[in-house]
Amino acid sequence: MPLELVLLDIAPMMTVLGGVVLELQDCALAHLKEVIATDSEEVAFKNVDVAILVGSMPRKEGMERKDLLKANVKIFKSQGAALDKFAKKTVKVVVVGNPANTNCLTALKSAPSIPKENFSCLTRLDHNRARAQISLKLNVTCSDVKNVIIWGNHSSTQYPDASHATVAIGGKDVPAYEAVKDDAWLKGGFISTVQQRGAAVIQARKLSSAMSAAKAICDHVRDIWFGTPKGQYVSMGVISDGNPYGIAEDLLYSFPVSIEGKNWKIVEGLKIDEFSREKMEVTAKELLEEKETAFEFLSCA
Template sequence: MKNPQAEEKRVLVYEHVGNPTNTDEISLNGLTIYLASTFSFVLAQLQGVGTRAEPNNLTKYRTDVRRMIGREEHAPTCVKRVLITGGAGQIAYALLPHLISGRVFGPQVRLMVHLLDIDGTENALRGVQMEIEDAASPVVVGVVTTTDLRVAFTDVDYAILLGGFPRLPGMERKELLAKNVEIITMHAAALDEYASRAVKVLVVANPANTLALIAKKRAASLPAENFSCLTRLDHDRLRGMIAKKIDSLKIPDAHGAVTAMQVRNVIIWGNHSSTQVPSAAKAQVRLGGRWVPVLDIIGDEEAVWLHDELVTQVQQRGAEILAARKLSSALSAAQAIANHFKD
């Protein structure tokens, strides 16, 4: 007796290949594809025997089958050089899986990854390079590890500036400014001299907003609009906290757990520091298939939380994580960087 689960699944795809005797068999993921020259059969299968099928239907049929078996191929359209400073650090280590998976820039973009760090980190950089190679990334075509600014910045299309003095427990971001101005000035000068003229720059080292301004001024030959800083982390923290609060209210229309993906239109005003002003005034949450203003859900009893406690929680979240881990935010920062570029 045949076991239906053990039977080999087969998908028949017929293509007109110009040679009626040309049949190729390709096996992939347990599926067998037969490519044959029975063009009329496919037309009949698409719209029924005796009916006329348009060529675009055949194309759609082929595409649907390839998607079903995971065979749709993404031809590379370009190679982009992506620089990460502080390449041996914990945020870079958390960010790299996002980049080398193809999720950030898409599966059609091939990446040449540049990793820069300070003297003395050569072995650590080499270890990261080996891990990238071992990951068998579908998009990475090469890895450059260096402590030399010229090598690191030459022709880069994206520069993610993580490198800076680390924030220590009890240290405010403003205390980092004096230490990190020198670093960002050197990196901006290298961008100005060596990078692609269309390079997109994301400053993550803190205080990010101020350092982004310094970098933009120092790399004066590059378009000012190509510089940005990472406020997305605060933005996503705010979304997550609102979602958690609404979920705790057990609203019937929620139909399950409320997640950050169901929250939109939050705003972070000001610098990436304890002086920022998170705002949920225009925030909405998706419940029961419709977007509802958060202010309509949060009652008077929760208004204090929304306008006071929530603001403080977002402002102090980084310090809270630092106190708990004895290390600054890495996982969430990496996710925010990926979202910043992807969205």
């Protein structure tokens, strides 16, 4: 399938973006037909099939969270409106720039003619981190670990949940808790390690996650396009609208989803114990506070 890649950045970064184009050309990628670099939202979003919104205002020293939300509301309101005007109505929009959940909700609200189900935010990086931690613990490959869940926000309040995960051992899928045999770790160190993994990467390399984030974006888009294997689900930030787990409507919340025909569906029927419920509500509360703050700015932006 030939790909046309359109790269959007602000005007002062166009020279740097040109360097990215040169590198993409030098990769000699088999399916890459054309690369266009632009600082125009109209050019970038014209008739696109997939829009991956990576750029956001990063939090700077001394900046309060409300200041960060205010800056990003402006960016994602503009991009949402541009998508609404120029993109195909079937476009799949993936928001990566943080705070990803609330930025995605801002873009969604700014693009009323595009189905809200077409918007999602990236929690696949956290999902992959969770699988990796279990695989390291058991000395198995990541492909052996299935159906971990990231609930809630792509932040330190997220809830990495292994209670429904399985691990392939001896030719059969074994519940993760049975395979690991360390409940204290699965309810403690496992959760905190995944929650703080982004900060650990920054501390180690003085930059945020790059390669792992790019891999997670590819995983996320591939599953939207080609679906999830039968019996398996992945984590994705999607709109909570009549969901089966009691999360307030109109939040952009990470759920376990299965995907078929380019449409996601929240996995139903998973048992939620008291421990999980408490964790899920903590991250929902944070998202509700983010939404309220962002929407104050959205209404007057």
